[in-house]
Amino acid sequence: xxxxxxxxxxxxxxxxxxxxxxxRVTFAMMVGIPPIQLALFGFAxxxxxxxxxxxxxxxxxxxxxxxxVWGLAQSGYFTVIRxxxxxxxAARLLQLGTVQFVVNFPEDFSRRLIRGEQPSVLVEADATDxxxxxxxxxxxxxxxxxVLRRELTGPLAHLRKTLSPxxxxxxAHYNPENITQYNVVPGLMGVVLTMTMIIITALxxxxxxxxxxxxxxxxxxxxxFEVMSGKILPYIMVGYLQASLxxxxxxxxxxxxxxxSLPLLYAVALPFIAANxxxxxxxxxIARNQLQAIQMAFFFFLPSILLSGFMFPxxxxxxxxxxxxxCLPLTHFLRIVRGILLKGNSLTEIAPExxxxxxxxxxxxxxxxxxxxxxxD
Amino acid sequence: xxxxxxxxxxxxxxxxxxxxxxxxxxxxxxLRVRRGEIFGFLGPNGSGKTTFIRMLCGxxxxxxxxxxxxxxDVIRDQREIRARVGYMTQKFSFYEDxxxxxxxxxxxxxxxxxxxxQAVDASIERLGFQGRSGQLAGELSGDWKQRLALATCLIHSxxxxxxxxxxxxxxxxxxxxxxxxxxxxxxxxxxxxxxTHYMDEAERCHRLAxxxxxxxxxxxxxxxxxxxxxxxxxxxxxPGLNELARELRPVEGVRQVVPFxxxxxxxxxxxxxxxxFTSPWRTRxxxxxxxxxxxxxxxxxxxMDSARDNFS
Numbered sequence: 001x002x003x004x005x006x007x008x009x010x011x012x013x014x015x016x017x018x019x020x021x022x023x024r025v026t027f028a029m030m031v032g033i034p035p036i037q038l039a040l041f042g043f044a045x046x047x048x049x050x051x052x053x054x055x056x057x058x059x060x061x062x063x064x065x066x067x068x069v070w071g072l073a074q075s076g077y078f079t080v081i082r083x084x085x086x087x088x089x090a091a092r093l094l095q096l097g098t099v100q101f102v103v104n105f106p107e108d109f110s111r112r113l114i115r116g117e118q119p120s121v122l123v124e125a126d127a128t129d130x131x132x133x134x135x136x137x138x139x140x141x142x143x144x145x146x147v148l149r150r151e152l153t154g155p156l157a158h159l160r161k162t163l164s165p166x167x168x169x170x171x172a173h174y175n176p177e178n179i180t181q182y183n184v185v186p187g188l189m190g191v192v193l194t195m196t197m198i199i200i201t202a203l204x205x206x207x208x209x210x211x212x213x214x215x216x217x218x219x220x221x222x223x224x225f226e227v228m229s230g231k232i233l234p235y236i237m238v239g240y241l242q243a244s245l246x247x248x249x250x251x252x253x254x255x256x257x258x259x260x261s262l263p264l265l266y267a268v269a270l271p272f273i274a275a276n277x278x279x280x281x282x283x284x285x286i287a288r289n290q291l292q293a294i295q296m297a298f299f300f301f302l303p304s305i306l307l308s309g310f311m312f313p314x315x316x317x318x319x320x321x322x323x324x325x326x327c328l329p330l331t332h333f334l335r336i337v338r339g340i341l342l343k344g345n346s347l348t349e350i351a352p353e354x355x356x357x358x359x360x361x362x363x364x365x366x367x368x369x370x371x372x373x374x375x376x377d
Numbered sequence: 378x379x380x381x382x383x384x385x386x387x388x389x390x391x392x393x394x395x396x397x398x399x400x401x402x403x404x405x406x407x408l409r410v411r412r413g414e415i416f417g418f419l420g421p422n423g424s425g426k427t428t429f430i431r432m433l434c435g436x437x438x439x440x441x442x443x444x445x446x447x448x449x450d451v452i453r454d455q456r457e458i459r460a461r462v463g464y465m466t467q468k469f470s471f472y473e474d475x476x477x478x479x480x481x482x483x484x485x486x487x488x489x490x491x492x493x494x495q496a497v498d499a500s501i502e503r504l505g506f507q508g509r510s511g512q513l514a515g516e517l518s519g520d521w522k523q524r525l526a527l528a529t530c531l532i533h534s535x536x537x538x539x540x541x542x543x544x545x546x547x548x549x550x551x552x553x554x555x556x557x558x559x560x561x562x563x564x565x566x567x568x569x570x571x572x573t574h575y576m577d578e579a580e581r582c583h584r585l586a587x588x589x590x591x592x593x594x595x596x597x598x599x600x601x602x603x604x605x606x607x608x609x610x611x612x613x614x615x616p617g618l619n620e621l622a623r624e625l626r627p628v629e630g631v632r633q634v635v636p637f638x639x640x641x642x643x644x645x646x647x648x649x650x651x652x653x654f655t656s657p658w659r660t661r662x663x664x665x666x667x668x669x670x671x672x673x674x675x676x677x678x679x680x681m682d683s684a685r686d687n688f689s
Contacts, residue, residue: 212470216529218436219464220487221456 025288029295040321041306048135049316052100055082055090062110064151068121068166071147072103077136090124094173096349097335100126100133100315103140113148113166116159120167127172128338129183132313141168174259174342181254186341187310189246190333193239193269194276194304200238201280202293204231205372210289224372228365232277239273240266250341259344265337268350271358272333278364285371304330329357387412387537387568388433390444390451395428395437402428404591405442410570410584415563417582418572421681425591426572427467430539433570434464447536460488463530467541469522473515477506477525480514481532488533496532504528520551527555531562538562540571544578556581576674587677589684599673606679608632608671609648611655613641615664630654632679644675 020027054072058065072078081099082090090102104122112119123140125133144166152159159165175182205227208214217227243266250256279300287293305311307325314325325331332353339345339353347354388410395403403425410416420426431437433446435455443450449457471480481500485493501510504524514525523543530538538559544552556578559569563583571582579585579599586596595602613621618641622634625643630650635642645651652659659666 211473212466212468213472214470215436215466216464216470216484217487219434219459219462219466220484221460222487 023292025292026295029299033299037302040303040324044307044317044321044324045312046316046318047131047312049132049313050076050136051079052077052132052136052315053081053098054078054101054103055085055093055099056080057085057087057090057102057104058083059107060105060109064110064113064148065105067147067151068105068144069103071143072140075139075143077139078103094124094126095343095345096352097126097339097343101136113159114156116165118165118167120169122169122171124171124173126343127175127178128342129309129313130172130175130178130180131183132315133172134178137170144168182256182342183338184310185246185250185254185256186337187334189243189250189337190272190308190330191305191310192242192246193273193333194330195301196242197235197239197273197276198280198283198297198300199294200235201231201277202283202287202297203290204281205284206287206290206293207284224369228281228369228372231281232274235277236270236273239277240269243269243273256341258341260340261346264347264350265340268336268340268354268357269333271354271361272329272336275329275357275361275364278361278368282364282368282371285368304328307331309334326356327360329360332356385412386410386445387414388416388444388446388570390433390446391442393429393432393439393442393444393451395425395432395439397428402591403432403439406588406591406593408586408593408596410568412568413563413566414584415559415569415571415582417579417585418570418588419574419579419585419677420572420588424589426588427541428591429588430464430541430570430572433458434462434539435459436464460533461535462537462539463533463535464539465526465530465541465543467545469526471514471522471526471529474513476511476513477501477517478510480525481529484529485532490533500528500532519546520548523547523551523555527558536568538567538569538571540569542572542574544573544575552578576672576677579673587680589681592684594680594684595676603671603673603676606646606671606676607648608644608646608675608679609651610645610669610671610675611643611651611659612637612667612669613643613664614639614667621658621664625655625658628654632682633675635675635678642669642672642675644671644679646679 056069058069069080069083073080078101082093085093085102087104090099090104093099094102102124104124106119106122109119109121121144123137125137127133145164148165149160152165172178205214208217247262247265251258280297283296283300284293287296303324307317307321308314308328308331309325310330314322314331317325335353336345336350339350343349386409388408391407393403393406393408394401406429418426418429428437432439433451435451435458438452438455443452445451446458447461449461451458472483475483478497478501481497482493485497490496501507504527506525506528514522517525527540527543530540544555547555559571560581563569571578573579582599584596584598585602587594587602595605597605615621618636618639622636622641625631625634625641630645630647631643631654632646633642633644635644643651643655655666658664
């Protein structure tokens with residue numbers, strides 16, 4: 001007997017290839033998924049988000065303010081979606097997350113500029129995600145000077161000599177110190193729930209089928225909805241336990257501010273947890289074995305983590321990627337958690353993010369129930 | 378729901394048919410099983426036995442045919458039937474990560490068994506599980522798994538027991554105990570439909586049916602089935618049986634030549650033809666030829682061979 005028999009080794013290699021070929025789903029995942037994900041995430045992810053929605057509160061209405069607004073748009077970082085907002089309106093837009101920035105020009109802006117008094121421009125930023133606002137805020141400081149230099153002609157040319165004709169003041173709302181944890185830790189709540197809920201339940205029915213216990217269940221009078229809901233409820237409780245652990249850690253380990261109502265957060269977590277469980281159950285009715293179920297769970301998990309705004313700023317992605325992201329429950333749940341914890345959002349403010357989750361949950365549950373067959377036909 | 382009287386026929390179905398991807402797995406089977414009867418369902422692997430059983434307990438819907446099981450319509454009242462039938466699948470299929478007691482308790486809850494606790498306790502005691510009811514089902518040996526499976530099927534006091542090859546891989550002693558229990562249950566009025574490959578088990582049934590290629594080929598008591606096949610058999614003893622078997626197999630009128638211990642069994646479907654075509658060997662005097670009754674196994678192999686000629 002040789003220490004290493006090539007024919008024995010080769011027998012194993014051949015057998016592995018035959019088995020690989022038989023398991024079509026796994027093979028497709030191995031070969032097909034990398035290019036898809038490469039294209040998806042390679043093009044979608046951008047840590048230098050541009051075209052961030054901005055509202056302008058302009059009490060001055062002079063040419064300099066107009067020039068600066070034009071300059072903001074030209075920089076590519078800002079897209080002005082509200083040209084002349086009132087202060088109250090702007091504050092609301094910021095709270096809702098409709099705009100990332102509010103730029104305020106004070107009443108006497110032009111006058112003080114001409115006098116060389118270095119008037120201040122107040123930039124209010126929704127800094128829940130510091131990564132989203134950072135590059136834009138650097139850009140605004142850099143663009144003020146060249147824009148105004150062009151405007152300051154004739155008798156005002158001497159103002160060009162001042163180091164900076166205006167003073168840009170930044171108010172980072174909700175996360176004034178730009179602490180990344182404030183953004184990441186609440187987000188983790190959604191990510192952890194997505195991961196565990198989907199993986200655990202993806203195995204639930206596949207395991208019954210693989211071990212043959214499915215036939216036992218089917219032969220009893222138990223109904224599909226009873227099986228589904230009975231399988232979901234214990235994991236809802238596990239989900240709440242996880243959420244509580246993360247919130248405790250957020251509070252006492254990371255000192256994340258908790259401005260909003262915790263009971264509200266717990267209540268809206270329910271449809272999110274249920275949505276993820278329903279996805280898992282649906283996967284487990286499709287998968288033929290537990291390995292496939294896990295693969296499907298990961299296939300769902302990756303875009304959830306990369307396209308939801310958890311790892312990279314949502315607004316930094318191209319429109320199509322934002323579209324995919326908007327279909328995922330995690331995207332909306334992240335906004336809800338950050339909204340409640342950091343901004344103190346109430347139910348009315350998070351409602352636009354809540355109904356997509358509920359819609360998703362309903363669809364996933366329906367598909368899962370239809371896939372789960374009561375007979376073996 | 379109509380009040381169902383206890384019908385004398387627990388299973389009464391006509392023309393039950395089922396196909397999978399164009400292949401007819403079960404072909405127009407008629408079957409009547411009486412109350413308190415142990416009915417053996419025999420046939421080669423893949424003959425449609427499991428499919429037929431699954432249709433009886435509502436796991437599959439027949440594509441055509443009709444009839445009743447426990448007085449309920451096999452197509453409309455699947456849920457009613459399921460609640461009253463105990464079905465033991467071919468493969469051990471209870472929760473290996475639950476204990477004996479937990480498995481019994483779980484199934485008892487699904488069937489909404491009254492006085493569940495007592496029922497579970499009684500079941501554990503009856504099957505001799507006392508003292509080990511906390512053991513995980515996955516750790517049990519094959520015999521004990523089979524006992525647990527049977528106990529679980531019985532927890533809701535079903536009126537009909539469907540057992541799909543319940544004794545595969547079980548040792549002879551446990552098999553005997555199993556059959557004693559089945560006969561005890563039948564005595565109490567439970568009806569049992571059981572599939573098996575073992576001839577000795579077939580002989581323990583009150584009545585039998587033989588199915589091949591989805592078609593029911595014979596039914597009745599063991600004697601009726603043997604008689605209806607009309608086989609006749611010679612037992613041959615003497616030297617050089619291997620060569621003799623090779624010589625006899627191609628002879629006209631001979632259907633089977635099977636070694637049986639130190640003898641050969643030579644079987645034909647026409648006694649007259651068998652006798653006349655084998656007379657050169659019988660009169661040679663080298664071997665002892667004795668006429669013996671045909672055995673069930675000879676009948677089944679004969680049925681299977683003729684079915685293959687007719688159906689494939």
